[in-house]
Amino acid sequence: MDSTHFVLAPDAPFDFEGTAYSHGWVVLAPNAWDESSGTMHRVHRLATGRVVRLELRAGEGSRSGVAVRVEHRGRLPAADRRALEADVRHMFRLGEELRPFYALCRGRGRPWNRVCGGLGRLLRSPTLFEDTVKTLCTTNVQWGGTKRMVRGLVDAFGDPWPGDPSLRAFPSAEALAAVPAAEFDARTSLGYRSAYVRELAGRVASGHLDLEDLARSDRPTVELRDELLAIKGVGPYAAATLLMLVGRYDELAVDSVFREFVAEKYFAGERPSDAQARAVYDGWGEWKYLAYWFDLWEGVTEGL
DNA sequence: TTCCAGGGGTAGA
DNA sequence: TCTACCCATGGA
Structure with missing residues (x-):
């Protein structure tokens, strides 16, 4: 197995571990987290079909970014390396503009100003398709069930990594759409969510739903919300x-x-009613979700 | 055994 | 817009 190394430097404050471990996504297959070394692992399928394994850790130096080690078979073409860089930047949101949120946090003093050291970038998947499937697997189920369902999808239908075929990438929409419904249900335990995931995969694979275009869109949030709500299984x-x-x-x-x-x-x-509960975060404007998340987050609430 | 989870679809008002 | 009821699965 060959390997390639590179470091992605952010152009703003960035906290590797605070981003990788920002929410549960870091432990949902094919992601894994090694606590002892502070390393995130991921078997990753490129658009070309090549399957590699990523080791992601904090870069060294004052402008610490993401140090990437790619394990691959044979030469890694320049186009694949560029695609990997783009995917990792996307996952860690290295290009996201958080200065307005940081300004609000700074204005609130301790402990909110701790966020300004590079927190606020919540880990995501390289594609909105993967994130949507994973989100469907979080509904009306305990977290252990979510991990089980996502692991089952990866193990059943993901492409294997040549270095260890027991490790697999997240399955593409095309791969999931190609599985007959009866086989899909038999090889996963998604319960009533199975039909939602199969329909989503079918619409994405056929081109009727372009989630990646939606993810890049600069249209108003309310329009994106309506489009997401039109996906079966996606509610508020x-x-x-x-x-x-x-x-x-x-x-x-x-x-x-x-x-x-x-x-x-x-x-x-x-x-409280949901409306009363929501109103707690009214003062955060377009940053409500991040404000809630760090309010919830252990430690940030101390001394508030 | 019963309850319910990091809810959502549907029918009926 | 709101409510009641149902939805598979597995852990507690």
Whole structure:
């Protein structure tokens, strides 16, 4: 197995571990996190069909970015390397403009100003298709179930990495769409979500739904939300999660975690209506989701 | 055994 | 717009 190394430097404050471990995505297959070395692993399929394995860790030096080690078979063409750089930059949001959010945090003093050291970049997948499938697998299920369902999809239908065929990449929409429904259901345990994932894969593979175009769009959030809500299985919670993943933070993902956290912290344990709970973050404007996330995040709430 | 999870679709008002 | 009911699965 050959390997290629490069470092991606951010042009703004950046915290590698704070980004990699910003939410549960880091442990959803084919991602994995090695606590002892602070390394994220990922088996990754390029558009050319080549499957490589990535080791991602903090770069060295004052402008620490993402140090990337790519394990691959044979020569890595320049086009594949450029595609990998783009994918890693996308996953870690190295080009995302967070200065307006940092300005709000700085204005609120401690502990919010800690965010300004490079937090606020929530890890995402290289494609909105992968993120949408994973989000569908978070609905009405405990986190352990989400991990089980995503692992099952990868193991059943992902392309194997030549260095260790037991390690697989996230399956493409085309790969999932090609599986007969009965076989798909038999080889996964998605429950009623199975039909949603199969329909999504079919629409993306056939070109009827261009999620990656939606992800790049600069149209108003409300228009993107309506498009996401038109996906079977995507409701208000999933749409808000997906908006966060494409860099729109003006919608809050109201789920059981949000409801319990806001009730405990702001309503003395009494359960408020969803509207009352949402109103807690009204002052954050287009940054509500990030504000909630770091409010929830262990440590940021201390001393508030 | 029963309940419910990082909800959503549908029908009916 | 709101509510009631149903949806598969597996952990608690």
